[in-house]
Amino acid sequence: METTRFHFYCDDCMQVVAETAGSLADRNAVHAQCPGCGRMCDGRPLLNDGNFYPSLPIKQQLTSLLAANDVSTALSERLSEINSRSDTSTVLSDITDGSVHRTVRQKLNAQDLTLTINADCSPLFKSSKYSVWPVQIMINELPEHLRHKNVLVAMLWYRQTHPDMTLLLSSFVEHMEDLSAEGITWNGGTHTVQSKVCKRTVLRGAL
Helix, strand or coil: CCCCEEEEEECCCCEEEEEECCCHHHHHCCEEECCCCCCEEEHHHHHHHCCEEEECCHHHHHHHHHCCHHHHHHHHHHHHHHHHCCCCCCCCCCHHHCHHHHHHHCCCCCCCECEEEEECCEECCCCCCCEEEEEEEEECCCCHHHHHHCCEEEEEEEECCCCCHHHHHHHHHHHHHHHHHCCEEEECCCCEEEECECCCCEECCCC
16 A cells, blocks of 8 residues: 555545545645645545545556566567568557557657556446446557556546546656656566656547
Protein backbone atom coordinates (compact mmCIF):
# COMPACT_ATOMS: atom_id res chain seq x y z
CA MET A 1 0.00 0.00 0.00
CA GLU A 2 2.90 2.37 0.59
CA THR A 3 3.56 2.63 -3.16
CA THR A 4 -0.10 3.29 -3.91
CA ARG A 5 -1.10 6.93 -4.34
CA PHE A 6 -4.54 8.23 -3.39
CA HIS A 7 -6.08 11.08 -5.37
CA PHE A 8 -8.84 13.03 -3.61
CA TYR A 9 -11.27 15.11 -5.64
CA CYS A 10 -14.07 17.61 -5.13
CA ASP A 11 -17.35 16.03 -6.23
CA ASP A 12 -18.75 19.45 -7.13
CA CYS A 13 -15.95 20.50 -9.48
CA MET A 14 -14.49 17.07 -10.28
CA GLN A 15 -10.99 18.42 -9.75
CA VAL A 16 -8.17 16.80 -7.81
CA VAL A 17 -7.63 18.60 -4.51
CA ALA A 18 -4.86 16.44 -3.02
CA GLU A 19 -2.65 13.43 -3.63
CA THR A 20 -1.06 11.40 -0.87
CA ALA A 21 0.67 8.14 -0.03
CA GLY A 22 -1.27 4.99 0.73
CA SER A 23 -1.09 4.88 4.52
CA LEU A 24 -4.33 5.53 6.42
CA ALA A 25 -2.65 8.24 8.49
CA ASP A 26 -1.61 10.13 5.35
CA ARG A 27 -5.09 9.83 3.88
CA ASN A 28 -6.82 11.05 7.03
CA ALA A 29 -4.40 13.99 7.28
CA VAL A 30 -5.47 15.48 3.95
CA HIS A 31 -6.63 19.08 4.29
CA ALA A 32 -6.71 21.02 1.05
CA GLN A 33 -8.62 23.68 -0.85
CA CYS A 34 -10.39 22.82 -4.08
CA PRO A 35 -8.77 24.79 -6.94
CA GLY A 36 -12.17 25.06 -8.63
CA CYS A 37 -14.72 26.19 -6.06
CA GLY A 38 -12.38 27.06 -3.18
CA ARG A 39 -14.07 24.85 -0.60
CA MET A 40 -11.89 23.18 2.03
CA CYS A 41 -11.73 19.39 1.80
CA ASP A 42 -10.63 16.97 4.52
CA GLY A 43 -9.41 13.44 4.08
CA ARG A 44 -11.79 11.55 6.35
CA PRO A 45 -15.06 12.90 4.82
CA LEU A 46 -13.64 12.43 1.33
CA LEU A 47 -12.81 8.82 2.18
CA ASN A 48 -16.25 8.20 3.68
CA ASP A 49 -17.97 9.67 0.62
CA GLY A 50 -15.76 7.74 -1.80
CA ASN A 51 -14.37 10.89 -3.40
CA PHE A 52 -10.99 9.41 -4.20
CA TYR A 53 -9.29 6.91 -6.49
CA PRO A 54 -6.04 4.98 -6.03
CA SER A 55 -3.23 4.82 -8.59
CA LEU A 56 -0.63 2.08 -8.73
CA PRO A 57 3.04 2.71 -9.64
CA ILE A 58 3.27 2.30 -13.41
CA LYS A 59 7.06 2.45 -13.62
CA GLN A 60 7.45 -0.21 -10.95
CA GLN A 61 4.95 -2.48 -12.70
CA LEU A 62 6.63 -2.08 -16.09
CA THR A 63 10.07 -2.76 -14.61
CA SER A 64 8.78 -5.88 -12.88
CA LEU A 65 7.09 -7.12 -16.06
CA LEU A 66 10.21 -6.64 -18.18
CA ALA A 67 12.32 -8.48 -15.61
CA ALA A 68 10.71 -11.70 -16.86
CA ASN A 69 13.03 -13.27 -19.45
CA ASP A 70 10.28 -14.44 -21.79
CA VAL A 71 8.69 -10.99 -21.86
CA SER A 72 11.93 -9.02 -22.32
CA THR A 73 13.19 -11.39 -25.03
CA ALA A 74 9.91 -11.23 -26.93
CA LEU A 75 9.79 -7.43 -26.63
CA SER A 76 13.37 -7.07 -27.88
CA GLU A 77 12.64 -9.27 -30.90
CA ARG A 78 9.38 -7.49 -31.64
CA LEU A 79 11.02 -4.06 -31.49
CA SER A 80 13.62 -5.26 -34.01
CA GLU A 81 10.83 -6.42 -36.32
CA ILE A 82 8.94 -3.14 -36.00
CA ASN A 83 12.03 -1.03 -36.62
CA SER A 84 13.14 -3.05 -39.66
CA ARG A 85 9.80 -3.20 -41.49
CA SER A 86 9.27 -1.39 -44.75
CA ASP A 87 7.55 2.00 -44.60
CA THR A 88 5.52 0.96 -47.64
CA SER A 89 4.17 -2.24 -46.10
CA THR A 90 0.36 -2.40 -46.19
CA VAL A 91 -0.06 -5.56 -44.12
CA LEU A 92 -2.37 -4.90 -41.15
CA SER A 93 -2.26 -7.68 -38.56
CA ASP A 94 -1.70 -5.78 -35.32
CA ILE A 95 -2.02 -2.36 -33.68
CA THR A 96 1.65 -1.68 -34.45
CA ASP A 97 0.89 -1.93 -38.18
CA GLY A 98 -1.63 0.92 -38.08
CA SER A 99 -0.96 4.41 -39.42
CA VAL A 100 -1.40 6.09 -36.01
CA HIS A 101 1.19 3.88 -34.35
CA ARG A 102 3.60 4.25 -37.27
CA THR A 103 3.30 8.03 -37.13
CA VAL A 104 3.97 8.09 -33.39
CA ARG A 105 6.96 5.75 -33.68
CA GLN A 106 8.59 7.98 -36.30
CA LYS A 107 9.17 10.52 -33.52
CA LEU A 108 10.59 7.97 -31.05
CA ASN A 109 13.89 6.22 -30.58
CA ALA A 110 14.13 2.60 -31.70
CA GLN A 111 13.80 1.19 -28.17
CA ASP A 112 11.00 3.46 -26.95
CA LEU A 113 7.58 2.09 -26.06
CA THR A 114 3.95 3.15 -26.43
CA LEU A 115 0.95 2.15 -24.34
CA THR A 116 -2.74 1.47 -24.85
CA ILE A 117 -5.05 2.51 -22.03
CA ASN A 118 -8.63 1.39 -21.49
CA ALA A 119 -11.27 1.20 -18.77
CA ASP A 120 -13.85 -1.57 -18.56
CA CYS A 121 -16.63 -1.80 -15.99
CA SER A 122 -16.68 -4.76 -13.60
CA PRO A 123 -19.74 -4.98 -11.27
CA LEU A 124 -18.77 -6.04 -7.75
CA PHE A 125 -21.91 -8.16 -7.31
CA LYS A 126 -24.96 -8.77 -9.47
CA SER A 127 -27.11 -6.94 -6.94
CA SER A 128 -24.65 -4.11 -6.34
CA LYS A 129 -25.12 -0.61 -7.73
CA TYR A 130 -21.39 -0.01 -7.45
CA SER A 131 -18.84 -0.99 -10.06
CA VAL A 132 -15.07 -1.09 -10.19
CA TRP A 133 -13.52 0.45 -13.28
CA PRO A 134 -9.88 -0.65 -13.59
CA VAL A 135 -7.87 1.69 -15.80
CA GLN A 136 -5.60 -0.76 -17.59
CA ILE A 137 -2.49 -0.38 -19.73
CA MET A 138 -0.73 -2.64 -22.21
CA ILE A 139 2.61 -2.33 -24.00
CA ASN A 140 1.78 -2.08 -27.70
CA GLU A 141 5.17 -3.39 -28.82
CA LEU A 142 4.75 -6.74 -27.06
CA PRO A 143 3.56 -9.62 -29.27
CA GLU A 144 -0.23 -9.79 -29.11
CA HIS A 145 -0.45 -12.97 -27.01
CA LEU A 146 1.90 -11.52 -24.37
CA ARG A 147 0.29 -8.08 -24.53
CA HIS A 148 -3.12 -9.36 -23.47
CA LYS A 149 -1.59 -11.76 -20.96
CA ASN A 150 0.29 -8.96 -19.18
CA VAL A 151 -2.26 -6.21 -18.64
CA LEU A 152 -1.27 -3.75 -15.91
CA VAL A 153 -3.62 -1.74 -13.69
CA ALA A 154 -2.83 1.97 -13.44
CA MET A 155 -5.86 3.20 -11.47
CA LEU A 156 -9.16 2.05 -9.96
CA TRP A 157 -12.47 3.91 -10.02
CA TYR A 158 -15.14 2.68 -7.59
CA ARG A 159 -18.43 4.51 -7.94
CA GLN A 160 -22.05 4.22 -9.04
CA THR A 161 -21.22 6.40 -12.03
CA HIS A 162 -18.94 6.04 -15.02
CA PRO A 163 -15.39 7.25 -14.42
CA ASP A 164 -14.58 10.86 -15.17
CA MET A 165 -11.80 10.19 -17.67
CA THR A 166 -10.70 13.82 -17.79
CA LEU A 167 -10.04 13.60 -14.06
CA LEU A 168 -8.32 10.20 -14.26
CA LEU A 169 -6.21 11.04 -17.29
CA SER A 170 -4.91 14.23 -15.68
CA SER A 171 -3.40 12.06 -12.95
CA PHE A 172 -2.26 9.44 -15.45
CA VAL A 173 -0.36 12.01 -17.50
CA GLU A 174 1.41 13.25 -14.38
CA HIS A 175 2.54 9.70 -13.60
CA MET A 176 3.79 9.36 -17.18
CA GLU A 177 6.10 12.37 -16.94
CA ASP A 178 9.01 10.41 -15.45
CA LEU A 179 8.53 7.51 -17.86
CA SER A 180 8.57 9.94 -20.76
CA ALA A 181 11.65 11.81 -19.55
CA GLU A 182 13.76 9.13 -17.83
CA GLY A 183 12.24 5.88 -19.08
CA ILE A 184 12.95 2.41 -17.73
CA THR A 185 15.97 0.12 -17.95
CA TRP A 186 15.61 -3.55 -18.81
CA ASN A 187 17.65 -6.49 -20.05
CA GLY A 188 17.27 -7.05 -23.78
CA GLY A 189 19.09 -10.38 -23.71
CA THR A 190 22.59 -9.46 -24.85
CA HIS A 191 22.44 -5.81 -23.82
CA THR A 192 20.84 -3.36 -21.43
CA VAL A 193 18.02 -1.33 -22.94
CA GLN A 194 16.85 2.14 -21.97
CA SER A 195 13.28 2.76 -23.12
CA LYS A 196 11.27 5.91 -22.74
CA VAL A 197 7.50 5.53 -22.72
CA CYS A 198 5.59 7.75 -25.09
CA LYS A 199 3.11 10.13 -23.44
CA ARG A 200 1.03 10.20 -26.60
CA THR A 201 -0.78 7.11 -25.44
CA VAL A 202 -3.28 5.42 -27.70
CA LEU A 203 -6.73 5.41 -26.07
CA ARG A 204 -9.37 2.78 -26.59
CA GLY A 205 -12.08 0.81 -24.82
CA ALA A 206 -14.84 2.16 -22.61
CA LEU A 207 -13.40 5.58 -22.00
